[in-house]
Amino acid sequence: MKNLRKTYVLKLYVAGNTPNSVRALKVLKNVLEQEFQGVYALKVIDVLKNPQLAEEDKILATPTLSKILPPPVRKIIGDLSDRERVLIGLDLLYEELTEEEHFEQ
Numbered sequence: 137m138k139n140l141r142k143t144y145v146l147k148l149y150v151a152g153n154t155p156n157s158v159r160a161l162k163v164l165k166n167v168l169e170q171e172f173q174g175v176y177a178l179k180v181i182d183v184l185k186n187p188q189l190a191e192e193d194k195i196l197a198t199p200t201l202s203k204i205l206p207p208p209v210r211k212i213i214g215d216l217s218d219r220e221r222v223l224i225g226l227d228l229l230y231e232e233l234t235e236e237e238h239f240e241q
Contacts, residue, residue: 142175142206143175143177144168144175144176144177144203144206145176145177145204145205146168146177146178146202146203147178147180147181147193147201147202147204148160148161148164148178148180148200148201149181149189149190149193149201150180150182150183150198150199151182151183151198152184156198156199157199159215159217160199160201160214161180161199163215163216163217164201164222167222172226183195197213199213199214199215200212201216203225203226203227206227210226211225212225
């Protein structure tokens with residue numbers, strides 16, 4: 137039996153091709169490829185093209201990253217340039233710190 141790994145399901149809400157939206161997507165893809173290789177699904181939603189989706193999910197600002205799975209649902213608002221904040225929002229930073237502590241001993 138294969139080891140089960142967490143799969144992260146994420147939605148990134150952007151408003152068109154603005155510099156903040158482009159930066160958020162670039163940073164997020166970088167973090168996902170480094171930390172979540174093969175264990176994530178990302179859906180990018182342009183609120184200008186799909187305002188009903190933003191309304192349904194109560195998105196008030198863009199860019200907003202919403203982590204759907206694993207629970208709990210978390211939202212991060214902003215350009216995602218703070219890597220540590222993104223990792224905390226995705227519940228990964230604690231695991232990363234724990235692994236570093238093991239290497240230092």
